[in-house]
Amino acid sequence: MTIPSTTPPRLTEPADLITAVPVLLGFRPRESLVLVTMHRQPSGRHRFGLTLRVDLPAPRHVTAVAAQTADALLVDAAVEAAVIVFGSGPDGRPPGRPKARSRKRRQSGPLRRDVANAAVGALRARGISAHSVMWAQRCAAGAPWACYDGCCSGTLADPGSTPMAAHAVAEGAVVYGDRTELEALVAPVAPAVLRRRARLLATAVLDVGTARQRFDDALAAAARCELRIDDDTVVALAAALEVPEVRDQAILLSAAEDPAAEQLWGALARETPDPQAAVPAALLALAALASGRGALADVALRRAELAWPGHHLTGLVRTASASLVRPEQIRAWFAS
Incomplete structure (x- = not known):
């Protein structure tokens, strides 16, 4: 759609x-x-x-x-x-x-x-x-x-x-x-890489201040086209997106069609192990819906649903997609 x-x-x-x-x-x-x-x-x-x-x-x-x-x-x-x-x-x-x-x-x-x-x-x-x-x-x-x-x-x-x-x-x-090129935007990287990062994520803990700083730094790097994805970055951002305040900010950026945020969500959807990959994939789907790109939204939602069946944010975005509402309504809904 x-x-x-x-x-x-x-x-x-x-x-x-x-x-x-x-x-x-x-x-x-x-x-x-x-x-x-x-x-x-x-x-x-x-x-x-x-x-x-x-x-x-x-x-x-x-x-x-x-x-x-x-x-x-x-x-x-x-x-x-x-x-x-x-x-x-x-x-x-x-x-x-x-x-x-x-x-x-x-x-x-x-x-x-x-x-x-x-x-x-x-x-x-x-x-x-x-x-x-x-x-x-x-x-x-x-x-x-x-x-x-x-x-x-x-x-x-x-x-x-x-x-x-x-x-x-x-x-x-x-x-x-x-459509194959679209699917490649969120296709998981090598299984060995994801398994290594999953082990690191199991023990990763960030306080709110550190989570916000790592998130802001990654967005700034993406805006400068200098985003580097390595184990430390993926683990830090996956942990940061588990912090409610950071996740809420991420949702607002997606609804506002922030290009740096969208670049970050696509990279993390590929590079983050399951189930945590569901969050950036759902955020990418939201950004796509907010700009009227239904095909990209569907591909990203499928990635999120496979990574974490029943994930709450994914369910909200899927509902918005299935309702076939216009982009301006998507932006207003999630911005509030």
């Missing part, structure tokens, strides 16, 4: 919406169904609302997945939504078509019409009309795309060179190559 936190530039061509998806999600989707709610403004233009992505389902699950995804759009009071399918059939052919005798005769698109039709039907059943229904082989320069009704088709421009991408860069957003 992603909700834009700023107003993007105007899109003028059908393919512009496809190349905008990486900015809306935070990464380039593969083999995915993407639904984007569209809200008509008094000027006649549309404003993006929720952007939801799911993996392309197997044929037997298409109807159920389309229904579940359409249900999630209802919280945005949407009356229109764009349907975009990235990928192909399970074997590279549209469902129900016979095998091609050669590569030259194989159809290039639009594929997975079963997914598009199911999504349109699910939206219609919930009072949401399909603003556009499109397919692209992948979200990359030169990839074929087409409207399912046959009205237009072509090849995509480089999604990284569009006005939408330039707007994202100006806003400080990062678009990752795929």
